[in-house]
Amino acid sequence: MARSEAYEVIVVGGGIGGCFAAATAAANGAEVVQLERKPADQGGFIACGDAIKSPTDPKGYPGPIDMAGITSDEAVLANGNIDKIEWWDEELGVRKVLPYDSHSNVIDRYEFGQRLLEQTGDLGVTQHFNTVVNGIIQNGQVQGVEAIRDGEPVEYTGEMVIDGAGAQSVIQDMVAFEELAVEPESTFEKPHYTHFGSAYREIIETDEPVDYKNAIVGKPLEEMGYVWYFPRSPTSINVGLGFQMNKEPIALADRLREDVEDRPEFENASIADRFDKKNKLGAALALRRPLDSMVAPGYITVGCAAGTTHPITGKGIRGAAFSGYSAGKTAAAAVADGDVSEQRLWEHNHYLYVEHGEASKLAARDAYNVAASSIDIPVLRAVAAILPEDEIREIVSTKTSFDDLASKLSIAAGATKNLISHYRKGTFDHLGVSKEMLYEALMGFRTTREFVDRYEEHYENYPASREGYFEWLTERDRIDDEFYDAIDLEPEARKYQ
Ligand SMILES: Cc1cc2nc3c(=O)[nH]c(=O)nc-3n(C[C@H](O)[C@H](O)[C@H](O)COP(=O)(O)OP(=O)(O)OC[C@H]3O[C@@H](n4cnc5c(N)ncnc54)[C@H](O)[C@@H]3O)c2cc1C
Structure with a gap:
């Protein structure tokens, strides 16, 4: 018979989302347990490119965790000098250098994770390591989890569960959301596996300093994806x-x-080396728009499990942190109110989509991802080669959009100038990319940008309560349909958007 332990809030996962959620809930007065399957000394040993926007960025990080303190710790801050993003397509002779003014750092992800877990514990969270969650307790709402802790079964009961179990969360496989549904239906929909990416990295030590020691470098792959070189120091490179x-x-x-x-x-x-083995790690990661709703009765999801993360735009760690903070704050308040209904937990969705707003930007810019996935890779590489730096920055960042006509025109003019010069040099001949294919793709991106603006406006009007959700969703799905028609998205590709 399993031992039983009771808390108010049960947080699954000792990653960024889990730590921010647990620490914030505890700091807001809840009795919290955090469950992590790894042993304590391996918490934070997670596959990552290790690039993080510096907490000295004026936007900072929310909640009780002292991110500025952690990331300025000598053992954590591997490289605080990144001031460029570079895009190399060596086969095409392209090396684009974009100044990166967003204070980016490369960290030691393991040391960072260890500090994060330590601070979470210091803020009053009970932490159980070596604890694998393998079952859900639910009865009209999620009420706890079943786990194996140090080889023994344990039941953790509580008012609610925060799912910080990362990409392709097993918790989402185990909760029977349809049984928790409140009229007309559950707002929580489990993401499809195609919404995730698969990534792998190694830490490579070189003999000599690399000449891109202050840059984060990306290069195209033959499939939709990229290779990165992120220098932790001039001679230690996170490659993945x-x-x-x-x-x-x-x-x-x-x-x-x-x-x-x-x-x-x-x-x-x-x-x-790390832990007496080669420092090579792989994992899944969320690459699509955040979930439309991240809550169900007694349940909130965060980080990669909620799709609030986007590593390609430097929002992997940041997106997990903000959603963890939001979940912790919402959970503590809901438990204090004695109401963990979907409606009460809605504040988590609303904070991320509207008050903080970053989820709206991620969701809107996902249109670029959908458009890019529908274009052949050689054409995409040619587009990246001719786009001016400003345009690339706009696509990969979630900064203010270029919506004034003047900048749109100058971008179009820049792309045309670059196109002519690349064709004179014959750089696209061996890719078999014709001018027509390129123009079509460019037009597709122009159309996409118009939809990005429309999506953003719609997401900024994300409903303040569950009541308005289904109407809002119907309109969002209508924008999806119009967008897919406008970019001629294949029926097969529409299936799991
Ligand atoms: C290869 C790679 C490179 C990346 N590069 C970057 C980058 O350079 N910059 C950036 O910002 N982001 C990057 N990301 C994304 C970033 O790592 C994620 O966005 C972030 O880690 C998400 O945090 P999380 O807390 O949601 O999940 P995770 O960090 O994955 O944490 C989930 C935790 O839950 C635990 N867990 C899972 N299941 C169970 C269970 N059943 N029981 C108990 N515990 C469980 C796991 O052990 C883990 O500790 C990268 C991701 C990958 C895979």
């Missing part, structure tokens, strides 16, 4: 790659070897 699971799988480790083996800077390089 990832692709979205709506495409054919790539043998990630082999493909990375293929990429690095001919590069002069990696000649004689070795892979760093």
